[in-house]
Amino acid sequence: MSQDNNTITIATRESRLALWQAEHVKALLEQQGRRVELLGMTTRGDQILDRTLSKVGGKGLFVKELETALEEGRAQLAVHSLKDVPMDLPQGFELVAILEREDPRDAFVSNQYASLAELPQGALVGTSSLRRVVQLKALRPDLRIEPLRGNLDTRLRKLDEGGYDAIVLAAAGLMRLGLAERIRSRFSETEMIPCAGQGALGLEVRADATALKAALAPMKHQPTWLATQAERAVSRELGGSCSMPLAAHARWDGGSLQLAVALGHPEQTERALLKAQLAAPVRSEAEARALGARAAQALREQGAAAYLA
Numbered sequence: 001m002s003q004d005n006n007t008i009t010i011a012t013r014e015s016r017l018a019l020w021q022a023e024h025v026k027a028l029l030e031q032q033g034r035r036v037e038l039l040g041m042t043t044r045g046d047q048i049l050d051r052t053l054s055k056v057g058g059k060g061l062f063v064k065e066l067e068t069a070l071e072e073g074r075a076q077l078a079v080h081s082l083k084d085v086p087m088d089l090p091q092g093f094e095l096v097a098i099l100e101r102e103d104p105r106d107a108f109v110s111n112q113y114a115s116l117a118e119l120p121q122g123a124l125v126g127t128s129s130l131r132r133v134v135q136l137k138a139l140r141p142d143l144r145i146e147p148l149r150g151n152l153d154t155r156l157r158k159l160d161e162g163g164y165d166a167i168v169l170a171a172a173g174l175m176r177l178g179l180a181e182r183i184r185s186r187f188s189e190t191e192m193i194p195c196a197g198q199g200a201l202g203l204e205v206r207a208d209a210t211a212l213k214a215a216l217a218p219m220k221h222q223p224t225w226l227a228t229q230a231e232r233a234v235s236r237e238l239g240g241s242c243s244m245p246l247a248a249h250a251r252w253d254g255g256s257l258q259l260a261v262a263l264g265h266p267e268q269t270e271r272a273l274l275k276a277q278l279a280a281p282v283r284s285e286a287e288a289r290a291l292g293a294r295a296a297q298a299l300r301e302q303g304a305a306a307y308l309a
């Protein structure tokens with residue numbers, strides 16, 4: 001297929017969201033005169049749709065098959081939702097760029113209610129993200145929260161079939177798929193702190209792909225890169241995977257990064273949510289990671305150890 005050096009083959013999952021993201025990067029590369037093909041693949045994470053991902057365990061459920069394609073030379077580039085990418089990539093792989101982040105917030109979607117505040121006592125909310133569960137419980141202890149799995153279209157269908165009063169999803173995914181009109185309201189980044197990397201796309205290549213790395217480097221959006229380095233450092237420091245109830249979101253305020261973090265207990269959702277907010281001037285990746293490490297430390301000082309399995 002792509003034996004000639006000018007063609008870049010992008011390995012992608014085949015969900016509508018993943019394909020949109022791969023097509024988006026393809027279009028950006030084509031604007032630079034590159035020839036691009038897509039290689040669609042099914043990952044283990046796509047196959048396990050009947051169980052909550054946190055119970056399946058294992059990191060990188062959505063990325064491993066794509067990495068194998070890079071390893072075997074069937075593709076040169078993998079496009080990921082950054083929040084699905086493990087904090088430390090396996091030996092031989094690298095994130096070469098992170099694109100400018102879109103809306104990082106979580107969205108409230110319902111056919112009857114305009115916002116969380118409007119939900120009646122004891123309403124049923126669907127989400128499978130432990131991060132969302134612990135923050136929803138803190139905001140509205142009366143709510144019943146039930147698992148909701150599947151790709152975005154499936155989750156919306158389950159809402160429309162009457163299975164839930166409301167569901168909570170990442171705004172960015174809905175916007176990418178042209179489903180923004182389903183969003184009734186957005187949570188602020190402080191009331192429902194997003195997951196590390198939410199709303200950003202990461203480009204992964206083989207670490208030895210020198211020429212390709214040089215070609216992709218200009219696609220790196222430095223403010224997003226630094227913000228997400230701080231967020232991902234929190235998770236790395238706490239030994240986290242994407243399935244623990246950890247939230248980390250950094251936003252720029254002039255030259256300073258404002259980092260908000262929250263950690264809930266994975267089983268006892270009635271236990272207090274640990275929270276911290278820190279800010280620091282950040283000019284380098286080292287400074288971004290140091291800010292993330294300080295936030296993790298702040299959570300440890302509040303007793304994070306008892307929350308980490």
Ligand SMILES: NCc1[nH]cc(CCC(=O)O)c1CC(=O)O
Binds near residue numbers: 081082083172197199
């Ligand atoms: N975990 C699945 C996933 N991975 C990326 C997105 C949305 C897009 C993004 O955050 O970049 C979603 C859906 C969701 O969490 O609702």
